[in-house]
Amino acid sequence: MAACVVCLAAACDFRYRAAGEPAADEVAVQTIPDAEADYDHPARLSAQELASILQEVRVEFKSHWLQRLITGELEPVPLFEDKVLARVASPLADALGKAGARDRIVFYVAQRRSDDRRDVTSGALFVKGRSLTIVLANYQNRVDVVPGLVAYDRQAPEVAVAPQRFSLGFARDEFVIGPRDEAIGRMLGAASPSLAVDYALFLQYKSRAAAASGR
Secondary structure, three states, rough: HHHHHHOOOOOOEOOOOOOOOOOEEEEEEEEEEEEOOOOOOOOOOHHHHHEEEEEEEEEEEOOHHHHHHHHHHOOOOOOOOOHHHHHHHHHHHHHHHOOOOOEEEEEEEEEEEEOOOEEEEEEEEEOOOOOEEEEEEEEEEEEEOOOOOHHHHHHHOOOOOOOOEEEEOOOOHHHHHOOHHHHHHHHHHOOOEEEEEEEEHHHHHHHHHHHOOOO
């Protein structure tokens, strides 16, 4: 009887054990053709300039009323941690400099949490006039990697792999070009939160601030 129980337990272990790629830290950037787009690409931004913009982007999670009652509002968090931003800024800047007027730039950042699990941050960005728009589909979204199955989050980085409730903000609101968040997403035909920043004006501000501080 005991042997039967052991066999039954083994049969009911549904964890898939076939060989597959282990979870790993990964940064992938690519251009995606968009026949209906008319972006101002190529856009000449250095990796340092793009990093200075992206480090001001904040993810603002929308907390449930009960959570707000217990813990208060959740604090906004940076889109990219410093070590991740150092890896992603250069390929994003390169892609913006090579993209055509009908190409948008898609990014995929995976952070390994265990041998078979990773967190995914992904979305897209593009330039139109003085506006740099960031569309975020996933923010450190937990993905369970099942060996033998297609990693669909890699193939469709503009699609949320699981529901998340957040919006995007900027540390200095005066550089945000309205309307914000879901309204921009609707205008672009995107379901994901979006943020448009007057990047030219912001970079001028940063340049003046650096000159004033003697750096």
